[in-house]
Amino acid sequence: MSEDDLAKDLGPLAALTIGVGTMIGAGIFVLPRQAITEAGSFAVVSFLLGGGIALLTALSASELGTAMPRSGGAYYYVNHALGPLFGSIAGWANWLGLAFASAFYMFGFGQYIGNIVGMPDAFVFGPVVVSSVKLVALAGAALFVAVNYVGAKETGRLQNVIVVLLVAILAVFTTFGALNAETANLPASKGFGPMLTTTGIIFVSYLGFVQITSVAEEIKDPGRNLPRAVIGSVLLVTVIYAFVLVAMSAAVDPGFIASLGDDQIAVVEVAALLMGPIGAAALLFGGLLATASSANASILASSRINFAMGRDNIVTPSLNEIHPRFSTPYRSIAVTGLLILAFIAAGTVEALATMGSVLHLIIYGLLNVALIVMREADPADYDPDFEVPLYPFTPILGMLTSFALIAFISETIIALSVALVAGAVLWYFLYARSRTGKQGILGQYVLSRADEMPDAAVSAASGVQPDGGDYRVVVPLANPETEKDLISLGAAAAKANGGRVVALHIVQVPDQTSLAYARDHLEQFTDAAESEQLLTDAKADAEDFGVPVETHTVLSHRSFEEVFDAAESHDADVLVMGWGEDSHGSPGRAESAVDEVAGDLPYDVLVMKDRGFDPSRVVLPTAGGPDTDLGAAVARYLRDQFGSEVTLLHVADDPDEGEAFLEEWAAARDLEDAETRVETGDVEAAIAAAAEDATMLVVGATERGLLRRLVTGSLVLDVVDKVDCSVVLAEKERSKSVLERLFG
Amino acid sequence: MGDLLERVVLPVASEGDARDTCEAVLPYVADAGGEVVAVHVVEKAGGAIDKAGVEQREEYAADVFAVVTDACDDAGVPCETEVVFATDIADGVFDAARDHDASAVAFTPRESSRWLDLLTGDDTRNLVKRADRPVLAFPAGDEPGDDDDDDEDGADPTASAVAADDPPTVEDDDDE
Numbered sequence: 001m002s003e004d005d006l007a008k009d010l011g012p013l014a015a016l017t018i019g020v021g022t023m024i025g026a027g028i029f030v031l032p033r034q035a036i037t038e039a040g041s042f043a044v045v046s047f048l049l050g051g052g053i054a055l056l057t058a059l060s061a062s063e064l065g066t067a068m069p070r071s072g073g074a075y076y077y078v079n080h081a082l083g084p085l086f087g088s089i090a091g092w093a094n095w096l097g098l099a100f101a102s103a104f105y106m107f108g109f110g111q112y113i114g115n116i117v118g119m120p121d122a123f124v125f126g127p128v129v130v131s132s133v134k135l136v137a138l139a140g141a142a143l144f145v146a147v148n149y150v151g152a153k154e155t156g157r158l159q160n161v162i163v164v165l166l167v168a169i170l171a172v173f174t175t176f177g178a179l180n181a182e183t184a185n186l187p188a189s190k191g192f193g194p195m196l197t198t199t200g201i202i203f204v205s206y207l208g209f210v211q212i213t214s215v216a217e218e219i220k221d222p223g224r225n226l227p228r229a230v231i232g233s234v235l236l237v238t239v240i241y242a243f244v245l246v247a248m249s250a251a252v253d254p255g256f257i258a259s260l261g262d263d264q265i266a267v268v269e270v271a272a273l274l275m276g277p278i279g280a281a282a283l284l285f286g287g288l289l290a291t292a293s294s295a296n297a298s299i300l301a302s303s304r305i306n307f308a309m310g311r312d313n314i315v316t317p318s319l320n321e322i323h324p325r326f327s328t329p330y331r332s333i334a335v336t337g338l339l340i341l342a343f344i345a346a347g348t349v350e351a352l353a354t355m356g357s358v359l360h361l362i363i364y365g366l367l368n369v370a371l372i373v374m375r376e377a378d379p380a381d382y383d384p385d386f387e388v389p390l391y392p393f394t395p396i397l398g399m400l401t402s403f404a405l406i407a408f409i410s411e412t413i414i415a416l417s418v419a420l421v422a423g424a425v426l427w428y429f430l431y432a433r434s435r436t437g438k439q440g441i442l443g444q445y446v447l448s449r450a451d452e453m454p455d456a457a458v459s460a461a462s463g464v465q466p467d468g469g470d471y472r473v474v475v476p477l478a479n480p481e482t483e484k485d486l487i488s489l490g491a492a493a494a495k496a497n498g499g500r501v502v503a504l505h506i507v508q509v510p511d512q513t514s515l516a517y518a519r520d521h522l523e524q525f526t527d528a529a530e531s532e533q534l535l536t537d538a539k540a541d542a543e544d545f546g547v548p549v550e551t552h553t554v555l556s557h558r559s560f561e562e563v564f565d566a567a568e569s570h571d572a573d574v575l576v577m578g579w580g581e582d583s584h585g586s587p588g589r590a591e592s593a594v595d596e597v598a599g600d601l602p603y604d605v606l607v608m609k610d611r612g613f614d615p616s617r618v619v620l621p622t623a624g625g626p627d628t629d630l631g632a633a634v635a636r637y638l639r640d641q642f643g644s645e646v647t648l649l650h651v652a653d654d655p656d657e658g659e660a661f662l663e664e665w666a667a668a669r670d671l672e673d674a675e676t677r678v679e680t681g682d683v684e685a686a687i688a689a690a691a692e693d694a695t696m697l698v699v700g701a702t703e704r705g706l707l708r709r710l711v712t713g714s715l716v717l718d719v720v721d722k723v724d725c726s727v728v729l730a731e732k733e734r735s736k737s738v739l740e741r742l743f744g
Numbered sequence: 745m746g747d748l749l750e751r752v753v754l755p756v757a758s759e760g761d762a763r764d765t766c767e768a769v770l771p772y773v774a775d776a777g778g779e780v781v782a783v784h785v786v787e788k789a790g791g792a793i794d795k796a797g798v799e800q801r802e803e804y805a806a807d808v809f810a811v812v813t814d815a816c817d818d819a820g821v822p823c824e825t826e827v828v829f830a831t832d833i834a835d836g837v838f839d840a841a842r843d844h845d846a847s848a849v850a851f852t853p854r855e856s857s858r859w860l861d862l863l864t865g866d867d868t869r870n871l872v873k874r875a876d877r878p879v880l881a882f883p884a885g886d887e888p889g890d891d892d893d894d895d896e897d898g899a900d901p902t903a904s905a906v907a908a909d910d911p912p913t914v915e916d917d918d919d920e
Contacts, residue, residue, distance in 0.1 A: 018793060
């Protein structure tokens with residue numbers, strides 16, 4: 001088997017059971033009684049209507065899923081198509097919706113346990129009275145969260161068995177129901193209004209299919225299996241719901257369901273009547289498994305949504321830390337678990353079910369909109385294997401019915417949901433907008449056609465664009481002599497990226513002195529006038545380039561470490577620093593700090609060995625690689641800002657091949673106008689020779705750990721010391737650091 | 745240990761584990777002039793939902809490998825990395841060892857307890873019992889295995905901008 005086969009090991013049955021397993025627990029085992037009581041014979045219609053609405057969205061979800069089989073499913077599609085504002089709404093709605101639904105499943109679980117072991121109605125803890133169902137629900141939720149926190153892979157496999165077993169039990173049940181069915185038994189219908197309200201409540205039993213898309217990246221051959229699983233699970237559960245509902249209404253006397261006591265479970269009592277105690281036991285057992293597997297799958301699906309949200313910086317990526325021992329996303333599972341427990345503690349069965357329903361209806365509506373946007377904008381990489389039939393009618397109808405159904409749900413729940421959506425919008429503007437960099441297809445589409453689009457659309461689109469791209473160049477300054485040069489380099493980088501310069505004055509404080517004390521007695525550690533002057537100069541120099549600038553004073557015991565911390569806390573995209581004995585105090589003491597930092601580098605770093613800032617003739621040696629890409633970017637900044645002549649240097653055994661490599665490399669990096677110079681022989685000698693004619697040498701770190709070598713004085717490139725011109729060393733950021741995970 | 749360390753497979757489970765393993769093993773491999781293949785096994789459920797998504801586990805593996813490649817750079821040991829997907833950790837390690845024709849598998853047992861082993865599977869035992877080539881267990885360094893790299897949440901030591909409205913809270917904690 002290939003690597004890919006092993007990584008994507010969810011087969012068609014497994015994918016189907018995720019959907020069926022998540023849905024069936026709620027639909028059959030918890031809701032029928034309420035549906036029949038409130039809608040009468042139209043309960044069946046409620047379930048069919050719910051299935052129809054779900055099916056329309058399932059078609060859209062299938063198309064989006066085959067085009068983008070990524071972790072996070074519905075959130076990912078909405079964020080990708082509609083941008084991070086709607087992405088925030090969809091992400092939060094999906095996450096909280098699953099937590100509400102899980103809390104609801106656990107209530108069902110509590111009822112089943114109560115029926116099996118028999119418990120008093122409520123327990124009294126001092127002044128608090130907790131119903132026994134709620135208590136078991138809380139215990140059950142804690143158990144399932146704990147299991148997933150530790151990560152037992154067996155739970156996943158059990159799911160397949162459980163679902164197959166459930167379908168078998170229900171098949172027997174409906175057969176008995178059909179044999180005993182009489183139309184005379186059907187309760188009177190209660191009309192369309194109650195039927196639609198009921199549909200809103202029971203829609204919580206149609207949430208599962210979208211969870212399949214959350215794990216889309218793990219499905220084998222998603223082009224085939226994903227639509228089959230998504231659409232198949234909706235069709236299958238709709239049919240099962242309909243049969244079970246017909247059996248329950250037609251096979252027992254009218255009024256039977258309504259006459260049941262509060263602690264009795266409708267489907268179990270009907271089974272007892274039709275099939276005897278064995279039937280009742282089978283249904284009890286089935287209900288227990290079904291509600292448990294629903295909750296379990298939902299908890300796992302939430303962690304995928306968290307991951308996708310964290311990757312886009314809609315929530316802090318630190319939420320998705322993997323446990324070093326259990327290999328589970330333990331923080332995400334713990335937070336989801338706490339939400340579930342809180343919802344169980346605060347909610348009622350009906351409130352939890354409808355919250356789950358409404359939040360998912362919002363997502364379903366947005367999913368259909370996302371599909372329309374993808375089809376209309378038709379980006380080059382959008383190539384779904386499955387296509388929605390009857391486009392655009394299907395997604396438009398899917399969107400309208402999803403949003404319309406919300407209107408039939410109780411006003412309190414709608415108000416709560418609106419508050420959550422408003423919260424997600426606020427979340428976007430207050431938290432996520434400055435962090436996420438991802439622009440939606442819709443925003444790109446509107447803004448790229450700004451001339452043809454109505455002004456209102458354009459200003460709306462540009463008004464909500466993410467500005468996580470706000471590019472921040474952090475320049476720590478200690479030495480007034482190098483201030484102007486470092487700021488010039490930083491400003492060129494900021495200008496090229498439409499960003500800003502953040503100038504930091506690093507003030508050394510002796511180890512014995514607390515930073516808090518030093519902050520209040522700053523004058524003892526630095527000449528206030530000098531510090532002021534340094535930052536004022538920095539500001540003036542940066543403003544000469546027309547880039548925004550902010551200045552801060554940073555107190556520091558150990559220079560390097562705090563420089564890195566400061567860059568981190570100021571959200572640096574690039575750190576521009578000087579290098580020399582007096583740039584940041586004694587480098588020898590920074591080793592421990594650099595050890596920590598060198599493993600991960602959360603921002604690009606430019607280190608300048610300043611021998612006078614003269615960017616008129618820049619030499620950039622390259623052998624390819626990410627760090628020389630950064631070097632290329634620096635060369636571009638200098639060229640665009642100072643009109644530098646750029647020379648690219650490559651050392652190769654075969655000059656023709658070297659020339660070809662350089663030309664292709666330069667063209668890919670917008671440096672076609674640079675001169676090329678191909679040398680053979682010793683790399684360092686070639687660089688030294690090229691640098692003789694140059695005023696500035698830009699070197700990409702050829703391997704990781706440049707910083708460490710720099711600080712410990714073991715830099716391999718001796719050439720940097722030998723040449724007479726200024727040298728800029730470039731090291732590219734590497735994924736995310738421990739610090740970033742901690743501070744988000 | 746000469747030939748034994750010619751091409752060593754290092755199973756690495758977390759960043760902390762990678763650090764411990766590299767610290768313990770790399771000096772010997774460097775002395776012997778050998779090379780290492782770092783392997784991170786992603787435990788798959790084999791046809792059911794996994795503990796975490798594949799993309800998420802791959803990102804995690806990249807973080808773990810960054811520790812290894814940095815350590816190898818410093819030790820001057822050539823290094824390859826591979827993410828292996830397998831339903832069983834030990835099987836995944838030995839499959840990779842076969843694929844890379846490794847001379848040995850070397851690891852540092854992580855601190856554990858019966859309870860933890862029961863919950864997560866006793867990988868140390870499995871690695872030793874199912875060995876189809878030499879398996880070397882190295883003791884972790886002096887410091888006990890620092891598994892979590894995130895448990896200390898260092899307070900932000902930088903003091904930004906001396907704001908004028910800062911309340912004068914002088915803590916004279918430096919009166920020595």
